[in-house]
Amino acid sequence: MLRRLLALVAALAPLVAGYPARAFSLSEIAPGVYAHQGETSLMTRENAGDIANLGAIVGDEAVAVIDTGGSLIEGRAFLAALREKTQKPIRYVINTHAHPDHIFGNGAFVETGAIFVGHKNLPRALAARGPHYLSAFRAQMGDALDGVTIVPPTMTVDQTLTLDLGRREIVLQAWRTAHSECDLTILDPKSGVLFSGDLLFLQHVPVVDGSLLGFLDVADRLAAIKATQVVAGHGPLPAPWPKALEDQRAYLMRLTADLRAAINKGEGVAAAAKTAGGEERDKWKLFEDYNARNATAGFAELEWEGP
């Protein structure tokens, strides 16, 4: 019933450039903590880029939004759904990293006057990649990309940063290069909910766009965070913490071991990319879309190991 009501609300949201607004579900996973689960899919015109998990944390005075979705359409649907939950001012929009499915909705939040927050490397990553993302995603998203702008953060996190939302302090932590070179996690100690961004994938095959070894290292260190449940960047939410890390760790370990073996045998990168990680194929969605890519980048990284 609640879900249908939310869908109706989203459907009534203003149209963007003639493109129909999307149904947008936003559930309260803990008191004052909201999350939206994206589809486990590639970004398309049909899903308007709605493939990543998003969230919001509400304090006594203000709201922090965590990622904004993969289009202006989705960002606006998120904002409309959030406004049904709370009228408190949105003080912060936090981006967990630079990827399009997490930041293309930023433009919808500009008019709220929120401060955009990200990893210290996020501005640089957006400068280097933003123009490519805008042109590359036109092909697969068509007019669902209309109105998308790259909105960089004006507040950045070197190591950790605590934001006060009014009797609710959330802790942002910047990590070394792992999933990407600008990964940021958000912990809400009050509820025990961790927003991991894409440092955790569930069901959706993990994507390595930074460092395979860094990803393994950071995921292990994440396990020490005192949380009880996690909203992953992709996949079911909320998930139990830190147990939710296990499948991803198994995948990254398998891929690393296979690549090291291929490199030691003297295989080339193209051949290795076809087979490495293959044992994990049936355990993940979108495996064919991302595994060879992870293997290619991982090969180029691991090739530098040893003498």
Next chain:
Amino acid sequence: MNTAARSAAGVLFALVSTVALAQTAPDPWPELVVDIFHSRPIAAADGVVTLDAPARAEDAAIVPMTMRFADPTQIKVATLVIDQNPMPLAAAFTLGDTSGVGFIETRVRVNSYSNVHAVAETSDGKLRAEAKFVKASGGCSAPAVKDQDEAVANIGKMKYREFKSADPAKREAQIMIRHPNSSGMQMDPVSRAYLPAHFIDSVEVFQGETPIFKMEGGISLSEDPTFRFTYAPNGAKTIRVEAHDNKGGVYKGEWPIGDAS
């Protein structure tokens, strides 16, 4: 071949190339033939040079490409062109006269759906080319440096690898050079500074004092440029590399050649 026939062959090749690229317009190849090859006629490869390219660029920043030569003694220069990239000329390899290079594998950036051309200049002065169409990578893949800080911190480090070869008349080796090989960016929003491109523009590889190849290239090569190749050993004891970048950086390496396996 007279001039008319030569230009007809060039036009024919351009047409074939256009058909292959029908999915994206316009086809830059005819202009690239003018700019890079000074409008010289380019014949079909006919097996003289072959290009191994993936059907899809899995990671836009690291796309393996291999040029193979049927008869190394016939090849003077082998050029790799990523037609749709901002800097299409990825690398031109001038092979040493006695190098016996059977193939060269490297990695390139592929920004969008593109034809990739391998063009060989043979010792008779003719150009021959093979083209492969490469689909762009999907998802959040970008032709960008993975970790800018790491890339700059390690700049100039090199690694040399050797591989087992069944044929005693051939050796197989790989040269790897740490370098961001970056196109620069419009503006670093933190420093408010425009970052200039910073890339390897030449790599010379020798066995002893004899050149195996000289590569001249640009920002379409992936970060940490790498070259895997076969060559005909001349009894030299070392492999030596000298690389230069566009900012005047010079990077050198020398390694003992292992026992033939």
